Amino acid sequence: MIDMKYIREHADEVRKNCNARNITTDVDALLKLDELRLARLQEVETLRKERNEVAAVMQTAAAEERSPLIERGKELKQLIAVKEAELVEVEEPWARLLATIPNRTHPDAPIGANDTQNVEVRKNGKPRKIATPLDHVTLAERHGLIDFARGAKVAGAKFYFLRGKLAILEQALIRYGIDFALKEGFEMLTTPDVAKEEILVAKGFLPRGPEKQVYYLDGENLALVGTSEVPVLGFHKDETLGEEELPKKYVAFSHCFRTEAGAYGRESYGLYRVHQFSKVELFAFSLPEQSESLHQQFLRLEEDFWQSLEIPFRVVDCCTGDLGGSDYRRYDLEAWMFGKGEKGGWGEVTSTSDCGDYQARGLGIQYAMNNGKKGYVHTLNGTVVATPRAMIAIIENGQQEDGSIRIPSVLVPYCGFELLAP
Numbered sequence: 001m002i003d004m005k006y007i008r009e010h011a012d013e014v015r016k017n018c019n020a021r022n023i024t025t026d027v028d029a030l031l032k033l034d035e036l037r038l039a040r041l042q043e044v045e046t047l048r049k050e051r052n053e054v055a056a057v058m059q060t061a062a063a064e065e066r067s068p069l070i071e072r073g074k075e076l077k078q079l080i081a082v083k084e085a086e087l088v089e090v091e092e093p094w095a096r097l098l099a100t101i102p103n104r105t106h107p108d109a110p111i112g113a114n115d116t117q118n119v120e121v122r123k124n125g126k127p128r129k130i131a132t133p134l135d136h137v138t139l140a141e142r143h144g145l146i147d148f149a150r151g152a153k154v155a156g157a158k159f160y161f162l163r164g165k166l167a168i169l170e171q172a173l174i175r176y177g178i179d180f181a182l183k184e185g186f187e188m189l190t191t192p193d194v195a196k197e198e199i200l201v202a203k204g205f206l207p208r209g210p211e212k213q214v215y216y217l218d219g220e221n222l223a224l225v226g227t228s229e230v231p232v233l234g235f236h237k238d239e240t241l242g243e244e245e246l247p248k249k250y251v252a253f254s255h256c257f258r259t260e261a262g263a264y265g266r267e268s269y270g271l272y273r274v275h276q277f278s279k280v281e282l283f284a285f286s287l288p289e290q291s292e293s294l295h296q297q298f299l300r301l302e303e304d305f306w307q308s309l310e311i312p313f314r315v316v317d318c319c320t321g322d323l324g325g326s327d328y329r330r331y332d333l334e335a336w337m338f339g340k341g342e343k344g345g346w347g348e349v350t351s352t353s354d355c356g357d358y359q360a361r362g363l364g365i366q367y368a369m370n371n372g373k374k375g376y377v378h379t380l381n382g383t384v385v386a387t388p389r390a391m392i393a394i395i396e397n398g399q400q401e402d403g404s405i406r407i408p409s410v411l412v413p414y415c416g417f418e419l420l421a422p
């Protein structure tokens with residue numbers, strides 16, 4: 001969450017930032033709730049202070065003086081219960097409204113309404129010239145590599161079975177992605193596939209509502225995670241990390257589950273937008289002064305990974321209207337996909353975000369300097385590989401005129417073959 005003190009002192013800037021990021025919320029209503037919350041909090045604290053003072057006097061009071069003190073103690077207990085209930089009444093809507101306020105935006109992030117206004121930073125490689133390119137759905141079904149029909153029969157639309165060599169290739173991508181990050185000094189984590197709602201909210205999800213992106217477990221305060229970023233973020237919840245420990249860099253594997261509510265009007269062909277997938281994710285906790293350079297390191301690692309796959313890609317600087325609620329700044333990598341649109345196009349395959357202290361503030365994750373200074377850590381995340389879109393890019397860019405599908409040479413030692421299909 002964003003610092004409430006900042007909102008009080010910079011309300012106009014917060015309103016402008018919400019508008020730039022296409023966020024509909026009521027900053028004025030939040031400020032009114034905050035004022036009421038502070039007043040009620042003061043009332044509770046005043047009564048608690050008096051209760052403590054009465055208790056202290058009781059310890060040394062003479063017998064004849066104890067009766068009125070006991071009565072006042074009872075009165076205070078009842079008053080505190082009433083005022084605490086009144087505080088809860090205002091704190092719950094205050095917290096819900098505060099969660100709708102997005103993170104501050106990096107001053108160099110482009111201004112724009114949606115992803116069509118993201119700014120291209122650079123390109124790597126050029127799409128091959130193929131006389132009649134096919135999309136991955138046609139190629140995979142032709143060679144028996146994906147079964148969408150049986151996936152839908154078993155689990156519903158947008159679920160799938162990977163078959164034969166493509167199932168092996170997915171595991172090769174995962175292992176290669178993990179090794180790639182380990183060489184950069186990241187510590188490996190495997191994470192729970194579920195998380196509590198408080199962790200999801202701190203990440204920047206607003207999980208309940210008509211366009212919720214997560215699957216809830218019925219009767220539990222748990223949801224299936226849409227990315228391992230969520231459980232890794234919660235790994236250091238309520239902890240204070242020493243200056244010498246930072247930055248902490250993790251690479252995590254998890255299965256990911258997303259409802260994709262409200263997403264079907266957007267591009268969703270084949271594996272591009274599905275309900276379940278596997279992902280290797282980078283995450284870091286850092287000192288504030290480390291986060292910007294770390295963000296560039298994450299971007300460089302993602303570019304190196306995709307360059308090693310010999311897939312044409314471009315880097316885009318995401319505009320304000322395309323930033324997630326927790327993003328301070330985000331870069332996306334978009335790979336070339338022959339099946340995207342009528343003539344092919346760029347499709348997002350990874351992203352990397354600097355979230356500042358937005359996420360850590362909500363979970364109480366702090367740093368402590370050797371000089372005694374304390375504050376909230378900054379958090380960063382980045383994708384090494386999300387397997388469905390990586391497989392799209394490999395299949396479509398690897399298709400040959402003879403009908404075979406050549407895979408990147410770096411993956412051959414991990415899977416034991418050079419072609420997905422003869």
